Amino acid sequence: MPDQPKIALVIAGGTIGMSYSEREGGYAPALGAQDMFRWIDKAQLNCSIEVVDWSHQPGCHYTTRMTIDLIQILRKLVEDGFEGIAVTCGTDAMEEMAYLADLLWAYPQPLIFTGAMIPSDHIGTDAILNLNQAVLAAASKATWGLGVLVCMQDQLFAASEVCKVTNYRRDAFEAPERGPVGEIVERNVQILRSPKRATPLPEPVVPAKDVEIIWASLGGGEMLLNLLTEEELDGIVLAAFGSGNVNPLWLPPIKNMVRRGIPVVLTSRCQRGQVLSIYSYEGSALKLFKAGVLNGGRLSPLQARLKLAVGIGAGYTGDVLQQYLLR
Numbered sequence: 001m002p003d004q005p006k007i008a009l010v011i012a013g014g015t016i017g018m019s020y021s022e023r024e025g026g027y028a029p030a031l032g033a034q035d036m037f038r039w040i041d042k043a044q045l046n047c048s049i050e051v052v053d054w055s056h057q058p059g060c061h062y063t064t065r066m067t068i069d070l071i072q073i074l075r076k077l078v079e080d081g082f083e084g085i086a087v088t089c090g091t092d093a094m095e096e097m098a099y100l101a102d103l104l105w106a107y108p109q110p111l112i113f114t115g116a117m118i119p120s121d122h123i124g125t126d127a128i129l130n131l132n133q134a135v136l137a138a139a140s141k142a143t144w145g146l147g148v149l150v151c152m153q154d155q156l157f158a159a160s161e162v163c164k165v166t167n168y169r170r171d172a173f174e175a176p177e178r179g180p181v182g183e184i185v186e187r188n189v190q191i192l193r194s195p196k197r198a199t200p201l202p203e204p205v206v207p208a209k210d211v212e213i214i215w216a217s218l219g220g221g222e223m224l225l226n227l228l229t230e231e232e233l234d235g236i237v238l239a240a241f242g243s244g245n246v247n248p249l250w251l252p253p254i255k256n257m258v259r260r261g262i263p264v265v266l267t268s269r270c271q272r273g274q275v276l277s278i279y280s281y282e283g284s285a286l287k288l289f290k291a292g293v294l295n296g297g298r299l300s301p302l303q304a305r306l307k308l309a310v311g312i313g314a315g316y317t318g319d320v321l322q323q324y325l326l327r
Contacts, residue, residue, distance in 0.1 A: 005047045005083040007139050009131075011036060012070055013057040014090035016116035016127045027119050029056040036088070039120075039128045040135055044187060047084075047139035052077070059090020059097070059115075064207050064309060067097050071104055072204065074111060084110045084138030086151075088131065091115040091164060091172060094150060098159035100306045102148035106202040110143035113159070114151045117170050126153060126170045133184045140189040146181065147197045156182035158195030163271070163300065176272050198307075198327050207309035208234035213301050215239040216246055216269055225253040233262050235308045238293070239269040239301035243276035244285030251283060251291070258292035263312065263321060267296035267304045274298040297326045 011017065011033045019030040033053035040049065054073060074085055089097055098113040105111055114134035116127035134151040137143050148159035152173045161175035175181075182191040210233050214221050228236065236257060240246050244266045246254075257264050266275050266288055275295055277286045289295065296304040304325070311324045 005139050006081060007047045007049050007135060008052055008077045008082045008085045009033075009037065009040075009049055009135060010052045010054055010070075010074065010077070010085060010087045011056065012087055012089045013055045013061075014059055014088055014094075014115040015119055016088045016114070016131065017056050018119045019121045020119065029058070031056075031120065036131060039131055041132055045132075045135060045139060047135070049135065050082075057090075059092035059094060062090070062093050062097065064100065064306070065209065067100050068206065070097075071101050074101070074105075075107075075204075078107050078109050082109070084112070084140075084143070086112045086114060086131070086134040086138040088134075089113060089115055091117060091152075095159075095163050095173075096302055096306060098148050098150050098162065099303055100207070100310070102159035102197060102200065103307060103310050104200055104205060105148050106200040108145045110138050110140070110146065111148045112138045112143070112151050112156075113148065117168070117172050124170070129153070136184060136187060137182075137189050142189045142191050143182070146191070146195060147200075149181065151184075154184050155180040156184070156189070156191075158197065160195060160197045160303075163302075198324075201310065201314055205310055205313045207306070208312035209309075211235040211237065211305050211309045211312070213237045213239055213305050215301070216241045219247070222247065222249045222253070225250055229253045229256045229260075233257070234312055235263040235265065237265045237267060237296065237301050237304045237308060238288075239267055240275075240285070242268065242270065242273070243278055244268055244288065245279060245281075246283045246288070248282040251287075254288065254293065255291050263294060263308060263317075264292070265294045265296045265299075265304050265308050265325060267299055267301045269301065271300075294322050294325060299325065
């Protein structure tokens, strides 16, 4: 028999490892790594699996720093000879954790994030299916070189494209306008296309810690922006209306931040939006760019926050930072 690929299953928390607590009246972390390892149909997987029991916390408890710690562990596993990695985590922050990992994952070995929308002790759970399919994808040569992927409900999504679109259905993840990069059909990993992703940074980077998002809303945001101008921020992302437009009352605090050397990045709050310089009124993208605001292009506000933090952590400023955000 040929050598089997060596796969790591990293337990990093989420609903997938929770069960109902009668005492607390809700779902909470309860399952150990070996409990989840027993779900895997090893006879049907042509690989050897080693479990790394790292964390059992909910996705909403994670920080950027903690995700970087996780990525460092994943790097070490590849350097130790693992040929693929499946990671469980909470779906609340999965799109952000996977995207941050994708910005820094310079290896061809597949890194597959998965989780569950429904705990394993609830009728209709997706926990066991998703875990088995994530390990299958991590062990497949078809997923090599595709960057970080998210595996949920028979589908593989690029970390650079995926987002969570509902909080109660099993098919909670989509890639708007693009769709999945692959599917799992009868234990076969079928790749539909290669995702477009930014060239990952090859060296370990510590992202900037204090990068915030301000969302445009009807008459809102000015107070928060003014409060943030008094803080020692590393950077800020504007989730603007439409094509990248904000209330004119935002301009004084934005210009103040730019003068202080704080990178300000413009994005659209629309799920399928991008920044366009098509208006010339006060608060428009055109006026913001003239004031020194950076262009976030097609990045979502969540993506722009993470990419800005990574770019700042890598030492990028000015035009170099702008080019990094758009590539």
